[in-house]
Amino acid sequence: MNSVNYFKGLTTKQAEEILEKDGANVLAESEKSKLIAVFFGQFKDVMVLILLAATGFSLIMGEIWDAVTIIIIVVFNASLGFFQEYRTEKTLEALKKIAAPAAKVFRDGKLVSLPADRLVKGDIIKLEAGAKIPADCRILTQTALECDESMLTGESVGVSKNTSSALCYMGTAVTRGHAVAEITSTGAATEMGRISGLLSDIEPEKTPLQKRLSELGRLMGISCLAVCFFVSLVGVLRGFAPFDMVFTGISLAVAAIPEGLPATVTISLALAARRIYKQKALINKLHAVETLGCTNVICTDKTGTLTQNKMTVVEVWGENERLLYLCGVLCNNAVRQPDGSFVGDPTETALMESAAKAGVFSDNHVRSAETPFDNAARFMTVTARDSSGISQEYLKGAPDAVLGMCGFIMKGGKALPLTEKNKKEIYTVVENMTAKALRLLGFAYRRDGEQGKSFVFLGLQGLLDPLRPEVKGAVKKCKTAGIKVVMLTGDHKNTAVQIASQAGITAGGQTAKVYTGSEISVMSDLRLREVVKTARVFARVSPSDKLRIVRAFKFDGSVVAMTGDGVNDAPAVKEASIGAAMGITGTDVTKEAAQIVLLDDNFATLVSAVEQGRTIYNNIRKFVRYMLSCNLGEIITMLFALLLGMPVVLLPIQILLINLVTDGLPAIALGMEPPDPDIMKKPPRKSNESIFAGRMITKIFLRGLGIGFFTLLTFYIILKGGVPDNGFSLSAARTAALATLGLSQLVFVFECKDSEKGLFNARFGNNPKLIVAVLISFSIILCVMISVLLSPIFKTVPLDINQIGLVFALSMGYPILKGVLKSRF
Ligand code: ADP
Ligand code: MG
Numbered sequence: 001m002n003s004v005n006y007f008k009g010l011t012t013k014q015a016e017e018i019l020e021k022d023g024a025n026v027l028a029e030s031e032k033s034k035l036i037a038v039f040f041g042q043f044k045d046v047m048v049l050i051l052l053a054a055t056g057f058s059l060i061m062g063e064i065w066d067a068v069t070i071i072i073i074v075v076f077n078a079s080l081g082f083f084q085e086y087r088t089e090k091t092l093e094a095l096k097k098i099a100a101p102a103a104k105v106f107r108d109g110k111l112v113s114l115p116a117d118r119l120v121k122g123d124i125i126k127l128e129a130g131a132k133i134p135a136d137c138r139i140l141t142q143t144a145l146e147c148d149e150s151m152l153t154g155e156s157v158g159v160s161k162n163t164s165s166a167l168c169y170m171g172t173a174v175t176r177g178h179a180v181a182e183i184t185s186t187g188a189a190t191e192m193g194r195i196s197g198l199l200s201d202i203e204p205e206k207t208p209l210q211k212r213l214s215e216l217g218r219l220m221g222i223s224c225l226a227v228c229f230f231v232s233l234v235g236v237l238r239g240f241a242p243f244d245m246v247f248t249g250i251s252l253a254v255a256a257i258p259e260g261l262p263a264t265v266t267i268s269l270a271l272a273a274r275r276i277y278k279q280k281a282l283i284n285k286l287h288a289v290e291t292l293g294c295t296n297v298i299c300t301d302k303t304g305t306l307t308q309n310k311m312t313v314v315e316v317w318g319e320n321e322r323l324l325y326l327c328g329v330l331c332n333n334a335v336r337q338p339d340g341s342f343v344g345d346p347t348e349t350a351l352m353e354s355a356a357k358a359g360v361f362s363d364n365h366v367r368s369a370e371t372p373f374d375n376a377a378r379f380m381t382v383t384a385r386d387s388s389g390i391s392q393e394y395l396k397g398a399p400d401a402v403l404g405m406c407g408f409i410m411k412g413g414k415a416l417p418l419t420e421k422n423k424k425e426i427y428t429v430v431e432n433m434t435a436k437a438l439r440l441l442g443f444a445y446r447r448d449g450e451q452g453k454s455f456v457f458l459g460l461q462g463l464l465d466p467l468r469p470e471v472k473g474a475v476k477k478c479k480t481a482g483i484k485v486v487m488l489t490g491d492h493k494n495t496a497v498q499i500a501s502q503a504g505i506t507a508g509g510q511t512a513k514v515y516t517g518s519e520i521s522v523m524s525d526l527r528l529r530e531v532v533k534t535a536r537v538f539a540r541v542s543p544s545d546k547l548r549i550v551r552a553f554k555f556d557g558s559v560v561a562m563t564g565d566g567v568n569d570a571p572a573v574k575e576a577s578i579g580a581a582m583g584i585t586g587t588d589v590t591k592e593a594a595q596i597v598l599l600d601d602n603f604a605t606l607v608s609a610v611e612q613g614r615t616i617y618n619n620i621r622k623f624v625r626y627m628l629s630c631n632l633g634e635i636i637t638m639l640f641a642l643l644l645g646m647p648v649v650l651l652p653i654q655i656l657l658i659n660l661v662t663d664g665l666p667a668i669a670l671g672m673e674p675p676d677p678d679i680m681k682k683p684p685r686k687s688n689e690s691i692f693a694g695r696m697i698t699k700i701f702l703r704g705l706g707i708g709f710f711t712l713l714t715f716y717i718i719l720k721g722g723v724p725d726n727g728f729s730l731s732a733a734r735t736a737a738l739a740t741l742g743l744s745q746l747v748f749v750f751e752c753k754d755s756e757k758g759l760f761n762a763r764f765g766n767n768p769k770l771i772v773a774v775l776i777s778f779s780i781i782l783c784v785m786i787s788v789l790l791s792p793i794f795k796t797v798p799l800d801i802n803q804i805g806l807v808f809a810l811s812m813g814y815p816i817l818k819g820v821l822k823s824r825f
Contacts, residue, residue, distance in 0.1 A: 007140075007180060009106025009124040018120035025119045025135055025186035027193055053250075061243060066653060069793050073656050080664060081263060088270040095273060098282055098599075101588045103134040111335050111343055121183055127168070128178045129372065130567035130587020135170050136190040137181035139163050143370040144177035148589075152191065167191075173589045175567055177372050178333070209290050209620065209691065210269075214262045220631075224256040227635055234642045247652050252638050256631045260663050264627070265620055268671030272616040280599045281609045282583070288595035291577055292613025294559040294687040295483060299550065299576070301563045302489035302496060303439070304346075304585050304601045306503050307465040311346045313354035315438065317429050318459015319410050325355035327443040327458055329362045331382045331394040347439070350463050351396075368448075369393075375490050375566050376542040377401065383448050391448035395455055398492070398540075399430050402442030407453035415456040422457075429460060434494030437502065438462035467502050474604035475504045482683030483610070486553075488538045488546055496539035505536050517541040520548065528552040543568035550575045559687050561606060563598070564590050577687075580606055614684070615675040618755075621691060623670040626752040628700045630662055630745045633707025637741065640712055647730060649715050651795055654738050661780050662745040665773035670752055673767050694755060695824075703751075706814035707744045714740040714810050718803060735785060735796040736807050742781045743811035746774050751815060756824075759815040 010018075052074065058067040102113045104126040111126060116134035119125065125137065127145070139145065139161055146158040149172045158175050161168055168181060170190040187193055232249035236242050269290070273283040283289055303309055318324040328351035334344030340356075342349040355361070364387040373380035379397025386392075395402055408415040409422050433440055440462055444455035478485050485505050489496045493514050500506045515531060517540040523531065525548070532552045538545070543566065550572050553560045562576035565586045570593040573579035581594035582601040591597050598605045634655060641649045650658070685693075692700075715737040719729060749770065751759045764771070784794045791797065799807070817823075 007106040007124045008109045010120070010122055011108050015107060015118075015120050015123065018122060019118065022120060022189075023187055024117045026117045027188065057243075057247065065793060069653055070656065073653075073660060077660060081260075084267050084668070085263065088267050091270045091274050092286070095277055095282060098277070101132050101134060101591070103131075104128075110337055119183055119186055121186055123183045124180060125183060126178070126180055127174050128587070129174050129176050129374075130570075130589045131174045132588035132592070133168050133170055133172050133174065135183045135186045136167050136192075137183045138167055139165070140180045140182055142177060142179035142181075144372055145174065145179045146176040148173045148175045152195075173567075175589075176374075208287065209617075210262055210265055212691065213265055213624070217258050217261055220628075221257045224253055224631075224635065227639060228253045228256070231639055231642055235648070238642065238645070240648070244648070248638070248648055250652070252635065252655060256635045258627050258631055258663075260667070261624065261627055264623060264667050264671060267668060268616060268620060268623075271672060272612055276596075276609050276612045277599075279608045279612070280583075280602065280605045281580075282597040282599055283595070284591075284597065285595045288578060289613055289616055291559060291687070292561075292596070292610050293615075293617040294684050295561045295578055295610050295613070296684045297484045297486060297553050297558045297560045298478060298603075298606060298610075299486045299488050299546070299553070299560060299562040300603050300606070301565065301582075302487055302491055302499055303465060304565070304582060305563050305598075305603045306467060306471050306487065306499055308468050309346045309465060309585065309601065311350035311439065311463040311465045313350055313461050314464045315433055315436075315462035316354070316459065317433070317462075318443070320413070320458065321358065322360055323410070323445070324443050324459045324461070325351075325358050325360040326362060327394045327445055328352075328396060328441070328461060329355045329360060330365055330367075330384045331380060331396040331443070346465075347441070347463065351441070351461065354461065373397070375568050376544070378490060378540075379405070385448075392445050393448050393450075393455075395444040395446075396441055398490075399426070399440050399442035399460060402444050402455070403457065405453060406444050406455040406457040408456040410456055410458055418457060426457070426460075430492070431494065433460065433462040434492045435498065436462070437464070437495055437498035439465055439491055439495055467499060468602060468604070470602065470604035471503050474607040477607055477611075477680050479504075481610075481680040483607075484536075486532075486536055486538070486549075488541050488549060490541060491539060493539040496537050500537045514539055517545045520545050525552065529555050543572060546572040547575055557687075559684070561610070563603075563606065564594070565601075566590065611675055611680055614679050615673070616671075617685070618676065618679070619671045619673045621696065621755070622673060622752045623667040624691060625696055625700055625703075625755075626670055626745075626749055627663060627667055629703040629707065629748060632700065632704025633711065633741065633744065634658065636704060636708025637711045637715075637737070640708060641715070644712075646712075646716065646719070649712065649737050650734060650741070653794055654734065654796075657780075657784060657794060658738065658742055658745070661742060661777045662749075665776055666746065666749045666770065669767065669770040669773035670749060672769050673753060676754070696755075703748060703814065706817075707741065707748065710744055710810040710813040711737050711741040713813075714807060717806060731795065731797045732799060732803060736799055736803050738794075738796065739781060739785065739799070739807045740810050742777070743807065744814070746777055747811055747815065749774060758818055760819060 055067045055070045058070065101116050103116045103119055104111055105114050105119060106124040119135050124140070125134065127133065133147070140163065142162055145161045147161055147168060149159050149169060151171050152169055161179070167184060169192060171192040228249040231252060232245040235245035235248065269286050272289050273286065276283055276289070300306060316324060332348045332351055334342045334348040334352050336342055336352070342352045365384040367382055367384045368391065369383040371381045379395060379401040381393055381395045383391060383393045395405060403423065403426065406418055409418045430440060440460055442460055443458040445458065446455045475485050487496060487500050487505055493516055497506070497514055513535065514537045515535050520528065520538065520541065528548060529552045532549060538549060541549070546562070546564070546569065550560055550562050554577065559577040561578035561580055562572055563580045563582065564570065564573040565582040567587050567589050570590045573581060573590055574593040578596060579594040581591040581597045583597045583599035584601045586597065596609060637649050715733045718733040718736050747759065750762045750764065753762045784790045785796050786798065
């Protein structure tokens, strides 16, 4: 094996001892302070402060029980908020940990991949283009190594590195070449550790939806306060005690303001990120969850994303097969493990394996130079000396790239000049092999030191990389979901077309035009924008072509998801609306630029993430509708009672109870609804579409009116029908109104499951969490009504059978009315 590629490294035991002594390779972050911050964050809420003020007020007035209950409710509310937010934080943190880069390190003589925090001083690591440097290290060997140290120096020009130059620093990135390096310091002892105290934590950015909802919340808050002020004023003018009215106003404000809405959105986005993770995609930035649902174009790689990236050489063409195989082995960066298996790029391990099968090895060659592979040039060379001291340069790459550098061909055991006829013959072979969907590599060599077109063409190897089985279904799903699938590949035109047609990207029979990188590079941006309207396959594209293609798609407002793996893909991935990095083959730099990482590199995973994105957006719409209607219902109840000259319908404590019971669990459970079965049968929503699209404002308003109306009706009927002198007809009316208000909301939550179907067509069984949430809320209301312990606190009285019947009937009033009127609202 090439000596440059092989190092023994530390033993696991040695490494563990050093790890024990030096600690993990991380920049410190305090855990405790976060916990406390989250807890006290709950009390920063203005509403909670208003409530606490109300408590003080009650205490002064001697209403001790009221005060105690309010405090209990406030603490309960804050704890609920605390646990949810803390869980959200934990979820996101856990996801972040998974995203933490791994490092390739030699341990016990084997090249293994380890989480970067396990590295220790003295470890020998392998650095490749696109890798984030995991610790400060000293270079042992390197090839064309260049680093981007802008995160340390602010200087964005690549810095060349060699064995004599200064260290490579933790947190910087390799932009070109590769190296083997020895770690000199880890964690806080690194250069980055020294300055990291200076870098402040960046506030997590709110998603566009969260921003819009907080604005909405603020707006509603102000209008609610105005209404509450008005309610209190009317009350006072009507002769109610001013204290009671101020108190009612305050409670109403707390109940009506949707202060829980932004938090519920964050929680459901985080839970969605976790669900997406279970389907093997990692969300880097929370707002990606939101954008995912609007995706209408997916630009995907071929190798590894549509195909399995399990390559095997199935055809070779060339006169001297031994030399052809040897060239493949020498011009190769895969590493042979002690057990004889290979690790590295699948293309290269396949070449190693095919040679090994033919009995060709290279153990006595010594490598002296390398031009690394790059996606734009599509070739690499290695110079190596054999045991007799002869030094040769070996070339492998895309056949056209290789042929362009050859002036000779191996024929009859001799290097003869490469004629047009030879070339034609080779191109026929290339056409035939690529038409079988094979990935082709050409091979050549020349004497070390020779210049120009002096390479001798050796032949071709064709690799088979089968389609992933899930891909066909996923592509089909995209089609029904109104999402364009476009393939961008560095591979040969024919191979691209074959795979595209196998995957169903180009419809059966219809031969779509394939555009190649060289065609694109001479196109104007204007022309490219036209081309992307119909094109589905782009072959032999370079990373910079990818960037132009993304821009062309985005020009008409499309939301473009784009996959990428190499360092050079990072700009295109960054430019895309949804940048998706490959989890397995992707480089750290690309992963960092991406919003989502496909842990299994699979196209189908991206499609299911889109599905989850659509689902979560729908679910957010569901609970926004639910919470706003409920709050409106409460305001309407209180306001109209006063305007109509009725007594105060609900006592402050009763409003607080309803607020706690209905806004919390059922809303979160609505956020966890499973995908609608037809969610991928509709076109994607426009990215600028309002969350209230589809007459939602009307729906919210009418339903709020309905809740208010039926609650008031309950109150009124019992108030008027009560025996005047039994002493608790007002209490009974209040209790019944409380029950109707609560039950109406618990009935309504099922109506929110579907924007079109009403209560009677809802699919009840598909979200057990919602049923459990509703049952819990229902039990709490029930307890408050019948428990001897709670009744006095919440000022409820037992209802008789007729009153209970009335409550149930009127709680169902709206959906029944809606059914009768066949109304869509
Ligand atoms: P893809 O879009 O399929 O990932 P790549 O950009 O990785 O395409 O590869 C494009 C072409 O470059 C391949 O068809 C192959 O001919 C050549 N190639 C790929 N990997 C290597 C390599 N490690 N060394 C030399 N040539 C390669
Ligand atoms: Mg590739």
